[in-house]
Amino acid sequence: MTHPTVAVPQLSVADLDTAANEAAIHERTAALPDSVDVALFPEYALTGFVSDTRAYSAALTTAQATETLSAVAAENDVSVLAGYLEQAGETLHNAVAYVRPDGAATTYRKRHLWGDEAAVVTPGDELVTVETPVGKTGLLTCYDLNFVADSAAMTEKGVDALFVAGAWPAAHSENWRLLCRARALDGVRWLVGANRTGTGGTDRTGAAESEYAGRSLVVRPDGAVAAALNRDERDLVWTLDPEVLAEQRAFVGSVD
Incomplete structure (x- = not known):
C-alpha cells in the first residue's frame, strides 16, 4: 500500500507577470524533498489576475500552460497542479491544470465565479476528476468549496x-478553513488546499486591492x-496514510 506525499509550496503571485510566476514555480518545486509525489500551487498561480481587460495580456492557452508545467513535472519527477488564466479564443476561463511527469495533463475550469471575476471570466460547466498518487481526485477552485451539491457529486464519483x-x-x-474541513468530512476523503498568500489584484494605478489568507492545509x-x-511563503509537506481513509470510511459506512 503506497503512502503518497503531497506538498504545497505556499506563495504569493505576481499579477500579470507570467515569467516571474513561472520562475517561482520552477524554483519552489525544485526545492521540495525527493519524496514528494504531487506539488500543488494556488489559483491563477501562473498568471495572476485582474478584473479588467488587462487580464488578456497575461492569459495563456491550455497548451502553453501545460507545456510550462510539464517541464516542471518532468525535471523534478513530480506531478504538478497549478491555476492559470486561460484564453480560449476570445473567452477567458479560470483554469487549473494537473500535469504528470510523463506530460499527461488534465484541466478544470472553475464553475462558480466570485465577485468581479465574472466581469472577465466565463465559468466552466464540468466537474473533473483525475487519477493521482492519492487515488481518484476531484479538482476544485476556491469559491467552488461553497457548493454542497458539487461536493455530493464528487462523492458519487467516488473520489x-x-x-x-x-x-x-x-x-x-476562517471560512476557508471551515469549508475545507467540511468538504473533506462530508465526502470522507482527503483534502489538500493550496491557497495564495501575500497581496495582489492591482488596480490600474498599481495599488494592491486584495490581501490573501495563505493557510494552505491538509485535511483528514x-x-x-x-x-x-x-x-x-513556506512549504507544507505531508504524507497521506491510506489506512486513515480506509478506517474512517469503515467507521461511517461506505460512501460509494
Missing part, C-alpha cells in the same frame, strides 16, 4: 481526495486538520 487551488481573501480566512477524511501553514 479519495479533493485538490483545491485557492486565492481566498485574508478577511475570510474525518475533518480534522492534519497540517497547515499560516501566511508565510
Whole structure:
C-alpha cells in the first residue's frame, strides 16, 4: 500500500507577470524533498489576475500552460497542479491544470465565479476528476468549496481526495478553513488546499486591492486538520496514510 506525499509550496503571485510566476514555480518545486509525489500551487498561480481587460495580456492557452508545467513535472519527477488564466479564443476561463511527469495533463475550469471575476471570466460547466498518487481526485477552485451539491457529486464519483487551488481573501480566512474541513468530512476523503498568500489584484494605478489568507492545509477524511501553514511563503509537506481513509470510511459506512 503506497503512502503518497503531497506538498504545497505556499506563495504569493505576481499579477500579470507570467515569467516571474513561472520562475517561482520552477524554483519552489525544485526545492521540495525527493519524496514528494504531487506539488500543488494556488489559483491563477501562473498568471495572476485582474478584473479588467488587462487580464488578456497575461492569459495563456491550455497548451502553453501545460507545456510550462510539464517541464516542471518532468525535471523534478513530480506531478504538478497549478491555476492559470486561460484564453480560449476570445473567452477567458479560470483554469487549473494537473500535469504528470510523463506530460499527461488534465484541466478544470472553475464553475462558480466570485465577485468581479465574472466581469472577465466565463465559468466552466464540468466537474473533473483525475487519477493521482492519492487515488481518484476531484479538482476544485476556491469559491467552488461553497457548493454542497458539487461536493455530493464528487462523492458519487467516488473520489479519495479533493485538490483545491485557492486565492481566498485574508478577511475570510476562517471560512476557508471551515469549508475545507467540511468538504473533506462530508465526502470522507482527503483534502489538500493550496491557497495564495501575500497581496495582489492591482488596480490600474498599481495599488494592491486584495490581501490573501495563505493557510494552505491538509485535511483528514474525518475533518480534522492534519497540517497547515499560516501566511508565510513556506512549504507544507505531508504524507497521506491510506489506512486513515480506509478506517474512517469503515467507521461511517461506505460512501460509494
